[in-house]
Amino acid sequence: MPSYEAIARQRLPKAHYDYFAGGAGDESAVHENEAAFARLRLAPRVLGGVAPDLAVTLPGGRASLPVLVAPTAFHRLAHPDGELATARAAAAEDTVMIVSMASTIPIEAIAETGATLWFQLYVQPDMAFTERVVGRAEKAGCRALVVTADSPVFGIRPRDLHNGFRDLPEGLACENLREGDVVRPIEFSPEISWAHLDRLREVTDMPLVVKGVTHPDDARTAVGHGAAMVMVSNHGGRQLDRVAAAIDLLPEIADAVGAAVPVTVDGGVRRGTDVVTALALGARAVLVGRPIIWGLAAEGERGVREVLRRFRAETEVAMALVGAPLDRSVVRRC
Numbered sequence: 410m411p412s413y414e415a416i417a418r419q420r421l422p423k424a425h426y427d428y429f430a431g432g433a434g435d436e437s438a439v440h441e442n443e444a445a446f447a448r449l450r451l452a453p454r455v456l457g458g459v460a461p462d463l464a465v466t467l468p469g470g471r472a473s474l475p476v477l478v479a480p481t482a483f484h485r486l487a488h489p490d491g492e493l494a495t496a497r498a499a500a501a502e503d504t505v506m507i508v509s510m511a512s513t514i515p516i517e518a519i520a521e522t523g524a525t526l527w528f529q530l531y532v533q534p535d536m537a538f539t540e541r542v543v544g545r546a547e548k549a550g551c552r553a554l555v556v557t558a559d560s561p562v563f564g565i566r567p568r569d570l571h572n573g574f575r576d577l578p579e580g581l582a583c584e585n586l587r588e589g590d591v592v593r594p595i596e597f598s599p600e601i602s603w604a605h606l607d608r609l610r611e612v613t614d615m616p617l618v619v620k621g622v623t624h625p626d627d628a629r630t631a632v633g634h635g636a637a638m639v640m641v642s643n644h645g646g647r648q649l650d651r652v653a654a655a656i657d658l659l660p661e662i663a664d665a666v667g668a669a670v671p672v673t674v675d676g677g678v679r680r681g682t683d684v685v686t687a688l689a690l691g692a693r694a695v696l697v698g699r700p701i702i703w704g705l706a707a708e709g710e711r712g713v714r715e716v717l718r719r720f721r722a723e724t725e726v727a728m729a730l731v732g733a734p735l736d737r738s739v740v741r742r743c
């Protein structure tokens with residue numbers, strides 16, 4: 410049976426498949442995210458007498474499995490139902506969907522699916538506009554605000570340059586940036602700083618999450634500025650090439666944060682064994698990006714559900730087989 414990625418590759422226009430699959434520069438960070446998991450090995454514990462419990466409680470709510478839907482842009486490029494299909498699948502599998510600010514369905518409509526949603530934000534230089542977008546997300550019922558911090562500028566992605574992929578085709582738009590007939594372009598600004606996070610803390614009651622942390626000092630600073638959670642991520646290798654693999658960065662960031670707030674990791678999580686490895690190295694949960702897109706492109710809601718179901722089944726079995734306690738002592742580097 411062909412993989413969902415193979416089906417997506419066949420079905421999508423090349424420029425769209427490449428946008429989803431690709432990354433910055435030589436794509437070494439894209440590949441390294443997966444390769445780093447492949448370098449890790451497990452040393453299971455036996456006779457622990459503990460049944461696996463997949464449920465996880467986070468500042469933005471509970472999920473029945475420690476696999477959350479990462480924020481990814483432009484779901485209607487993958488499937489006509491777009492983010493509605495993804496949200497319905499997340500709701501059916503009882504996990505959290507983090508909605509990209511660059512979703513092609515407005516946050517209010519996605520919220521009508523009843524899914525537990527967090528809203529991902531690129532802070533815009535126009536802070537009044539940013540605050541209006543945050544206000545919309547909060548009013549729609551989003552339970553956390555995920556501020557992406559790894560994008561002071563947009564990464565250089567050779568596949569997109571080669572394909573001439575710059576923007577959404579006619580008829581699709583970033584609906585969370587729409588005000589009346591006007592849809593603003595997403596702006597990136599190197600001037601976004603911790604001060605903007607402080608301001609956001611004042612204007613919203615949603616817990617603040619900082620996504621895209623790769624250095625332990627920044628993880629400490631995020632906690633100092635009131636972050637309720639820290640997301641270790643190199644943006645799936647799409648921003649800066651040659652960033653270390655997310656899973657390799659996790660332990661020092663987990664150490665830096667300690668018990669202060671939960672830490673998640675994303676980038677290259679493809680199997681239940683990856684999920685369990687991430688939990689053992691200090692993550693409370695993981696985020697999954699491209700596999701969700703491939704499921705969506707191949708089979709819409711059903712495909713996303715199947716991806717989440719597979720993660721659940723594999724994680725449950727891996728957790729039982731790795732045993733307890735699930736800590737760093739069960740991970741080996743080869």
Ligand SMILES: Cc1cc2nc3c(=O)[nH]c(=O)nc-3n(C[C@H](O)[C@H](O)[C@H](O)COP(=O)(O)O)c2cc1C
Nearest residue numbers: 429479480481482509557644645676677697698699
């Ligand atoms: C097509 C695509 C679009 C993305 N869009 C966003 C986005 O809008 N906001 C964001 O914070 N991260 C975005 N990301 C990064 C993901 O949230 C996540 O960090 C990454 O995809 C995880 O790696 P994985 O794809 O290997 O699972 C995007 C990733 C992909 C692949």
Ligand SMILES: CC(C)CC(=O)C(=O)O
Nearest residue numbers: 481482483511595644647
């Ligand atoms: C629309 C983009 C800003 C989405 C993104 O973060 C990405 O393509 O990696």
